[in-house]
């Protein structure tokens with residue numbers, strides 16, 4: 001029998017994927033999300049290949065820290081190595097979400113950095129690194145992200161998307177949403193003229 005914690009985390013992961021899909025932050029089979037089950041030393045993670053806008057709690061796979069499937073009738077996300085690498089190197093992180101946020105990824109493609117256009121950008125996204133491209137699903141991508149996300153809330157993957165972390169899946173989702181909001185502001189402002197930043201002495 002799954003614990004109450006596991007049941008509610010399965011529901012929260014399903015909810016996060018639905019929101020990501022409805023907001024255009026992932027397409028049908030893109031993106032993935034996970035949560036750590038600290039007592040069991042296991043991870044709940046979204047399945048590979050399934051439509052992410054309409055998952056059921058039972059679609060979520062349970063894997064161990066080696067990536068072996070403990071429960072689930074479909075394959076776990078191909079980005080499982082990335083999620084595992086983050087949990088292994090950062091014990092304080094309990095949820096990871098990977099999206100394909102189009103404005104954030106688009107700005108990075110053009111070499112534009114996140115700047116302090118609002119308070120979230122100035123504080124939470126003070127230093128969001130743009131990590132060099134690595135093949136999706138590879139161990140190399142997992143290691144690169146794990147090294148760079150330790151003391152941050154999010155990183156941008158060049159030619160790919162965003163990874164955000166939090167204490168809960170909803171917290172990681174909020175980071176992805178805020179980052180995309182900031183990116184849209186920068187995009188709109190850049191289109192019309194110079195981007196006005198918060199004065200340094202006010203941060």
Ligand SMILES: [Zn+2]
Nearest residue numbers: 031136160161
């Ligand atoms: Zn991806």
